[in-house]
Amino acid sequence: MKLNWTIALMCVATLTFVACKGKNQPDEGGDDPDVEYTPLISVNDNSVADWDKLDPSNVAVSKATPNPLWDGVHMLKVYADEVYINWMIVFDPVKYVKHRDVDVMHVFIDIDHSTSTGGYFDLFKDACADLMFEGSLYSEGAPINYAPSVYQWGGKVNGEGWESWGEAIGTIQAESQFVTDSILEVRVMKEKIPGKDKFSTEGFGFGITMTQNFEVSAVGFLPQGDTPNGENIGRLNMLSVKFTKTMK
Ligand SMILES: [Ca+2]
Numbered sequence: 564m565k566l567n568w569t570i571a572l573m574c575v576a577t578l579t580f581v582a583c584k585g586k587n588q589p590d591e592g593g594d595d596p597d598v599e600y601t602p603l604i605s606v607n608d609n610s611v612a613d614w615d616k617l618d619p620s621n622v623a624v625s626k627a628t629p630n631p632l633w634d635g636v637h638m639l640k641v642y643a644d645e646v647y648i649n650w651m652i653v654f655d656p657v658k659y660v661k662h663r664d665v666d667v668m669h670v671f672i673d674i675d676h677s678t679s680t681g682g683y684f685d686l687f688k689d690a691c692a693d694l695m696f697e698g699s700l701y702s703e704g705a706p707i708n709y710a711p712s713v714y715q716w717g718g719k720v721n722g723e724g725w726e727s728w729g730e731a732i733g734t735i736q737a738e739s740q741f742v743t744d745s746i747l748e749v750r751v752m753k754e755k756i757p758g759k760d761k762f763s764t765e766g767f768g769f770g771i772t773m774t775q776n777f778e779v780s781a782v783g784f785l786p787q788g789d790t791p792n793g794e795n796i797g798r799l800n801m802l803s804v805k806f807t808k809t810m811k
Pocket of ligand 1: 673674675676677678679680681691692693
């Protein structure tokens with residue numbers, strides 16, 4: 564099956580980041596006397612060293628296999644707590660051409676951690692993604708904050724087909740930083756995600772795709788299985804991520 568990403572790049576908004584804190588969200592730094600919350604991952608420190616300090620059992624990791632069909636993404640890590648969903652990727656900056664506004668990162672989320680809802684068989688074996696983020700990482704070659712449009716699966720349960728993502732249901736302001744040319748960190752506030760009420764308390768599924776321009780296609784995605792014959796997509800289940808409890 565050949566993926567058609569031409570229609571995938573439907574609505575890539577580039578919006579300026581505005582600091583957002585939900586009405587009922589705890590203050591960072593412990594200003595709220597009712598809760599103590601300090602995010603363990605910073606996206607303003609030009610470093611990914613904070614990832615190494617996390618309990619490894621709380622971090623979901625997917626690494627590229629020796630022979631992926633699309634090898635532009637080398638590693639994906641995801642960590643989530645009560646407030647933020649954080650992810651970092653190591654990717655190939657050459658394969659991911661960064662001079663076009665339509666260079667895009669897609670994120671797929673199985674929000675209810677259930678295989679009996681959602682779809683998108685095209686890339687992931689479990690085909691149960693409920694939400695998709697679509698946004699640019701660059702504008703005219705310069706890094707920008709990731710502020711994707713959000714789409715909801717509208718097709719058959721466990722079905723396939725890009726067109727079933729339908730129309731955008733909203734936009735979310737993420738926070739992101741390029742630590743190097745090939746390492747990107749992003750975090751989104753769970754409270755700000757459209758459809759957040761459907762999150763399972765236990766966790767969620769997560770997959771990521773990097774695509775470039777209107778003519779080519781994915782340059783890399785994870786999780787992705789090995790494809791030694793170089794023809795078929797090595798489909799794997801989406802990464803399973805649990806929510807780590809950090810608040811006292
Ligand atoms: Ca689902």
